[in-house]
Amino acid sequence: MSLLPVAEALTRILDVATTLETEDVDLLQARGRTLASPVVSKLNNPPFDASAMDGYAVRAEDVASVPVSLNVVGEAGAGRPFTGALRKGEAIRIFTGGSVPDGADAIVIQENVDASGPTITVRETASVGANIRPQGEDFRKDDVLIEAGRCLTARDVLIGASSGHGKLPVVRKPVVAILSTGDELVSPGNPLGPGQISASNAYGLAAVVEAAGGEARFLGIARDTFASLEDRISAAAGADILVTSGGASVGDHDLVRPALEKAGAKLEFYKIAMRPGKPLFFGLRAADGKTQYCLGLPGNPVSSMICARVFLVPLIGRLLGRETPFQAIEAVLAEPIPANGPRQHYMRGLLDMSSAPPRVTPFKSQDSGLIKSLQRADCLVVVPADAPAQSAGTPVKVLKLDI
Known part of the structure; x- marks a missing residue:
């Protein structure tokens, strides 16, 4: 069987994947979720003409010539508006966020006023609209504030609340069942016997899933028998994606x-x-009445994590309806790299985003047995199959590892 190019393999995965259903979540649980439909404001912000400063609400024509004395006839605090209307020669004590009273069209800041009992002397003029945040200045009712497909940030949650939403519509998190396979595997933290290794892959993959917006479910370790594998695979019912690690080659135990x-x-x-x-x-397989995507990753920890970044992360993104955050970016090589062979190479490296364009330094050693170098890396340099040797300054595609 000939080897399938990476781009074709990824296209075939994404072509069969569709966005999952929608659910409403409370704002407290909305950060990091993917917005399913646009957020449309339910109100104006500010909802009324509001004072931007502590001071006095006045009529601009009354303070066009200073100094001038005005009578203080009331107070307007945040959440406590003055209920009357301002008349000629009057002022209202007002605080930041307070509703500007009817009849007032300017705020004189308190530093420009001398107060004496019920009377103030204004020492600086104020034009119409001075120190007032007009109703709807920030956004207005029916404005689209956030487009669908965005991974919600804390700032998005803030504007969602400010625009009158207690819940937001998001795409359901894909459930990703993770199965490690191999007689040699021991759960991390337990002592190793002869020929055994720590089962690290599932934990790294679970972290990738959670970072990409999915919900990881660990199925445990399956031994190299049909009975053990069948038992663990059956436990994946209900998951949107089943990821296996190890046993994907053609050996007697695979x-x-x-x-x-x-x-x-x-x-x-x-x-x-x-x-x-x-x-x-x-x-693909039918599981629990729906299509389940089955992705078999290599057992080598470095290979497993790199394949997860190349294939699993975009698959999760497609199920969430958010693809672009996971695409490659442009950078230039900080150091030369040798010619590549017949397989597309994903070289571990470090990305310097402080320069324009960004510069990337691939590691000298790319041995897939070196987990430490993967931990040190923050990106993968994508080197096409059969690419010639490339000098420093050559443009390259880069996948960020921290998504």
Whole structure:
């Protein structure tokens, strides 16, 4: 079987994935969720003409010539408006955020006033509209404030609340079931026996899923038997995506693909022209009345995490209806790199965003057994298959690892 180019493999994954259904969440749970439909303001902001300063509400024509004395006839605080109307020769004590009384059209700041009992002397003029935030200056009722597809920030939550929304419509989080496979695996924190290793992949993958906006569900470790795999795969019912780690190659103990096929999965493709991560597969199966996307990742921790960034993260993005935050960016090489072979290479490196354009430094060693170098990296440099040697300053595509 020939190796499938990365771009074609990713296209085939995303072409069959569709955005999940919508749910309403309280504002306290909205940050980090993906907006399903536009946020339209229910009100004006400010909802009334509001004072921008502490001072006195006046008629601008009364303070056109100073100094001038005015009678203070009331007070307007935040949430406590003055109920009457201002008349000629009068002033209202007002505080920041207070509603500007009827008849007033300017605010004199308190630093420009001498107060003596019920009378003030204004020492500086104020023009119409001075120190007043007019109704709807920020946004108005029916304004579209946030477009659909945005990953909501704390600032988005703030404007959602300010515009009269107690809940926001978001796309349901994709549930991603994660299954580690292999007789050699031991849960982290437990002592290792001869030939055993710590089962790290599921924990790194769960963190990737959560960072991308999904909900991770750990299925545990399946041993290299059909019975163990079938038991764990059955526990993935209800998940939108089933991710397996290990057992994706063609060795005697690589049983994941046949176990999935026995469970009803239809294999779409197998083996990708990329490094690291050639033994990767993708398929679909019906599970719990819906389509489940099955992604088989290599067991090597570095390969597994890189393949997750290249394929799993965009799949989650498509299910959420947000794709562009996960795309490659443009940068230039800070150092030369050698010619590449027949598989697209994802080189670990460090990205310097302080320059324009950004500069990226690939690590000298790209051995897929070096987990520490993946931890140090913040990006992947995408080197096309059969690319010639490239000098410093050459433009390249870069995938950020921290999404």
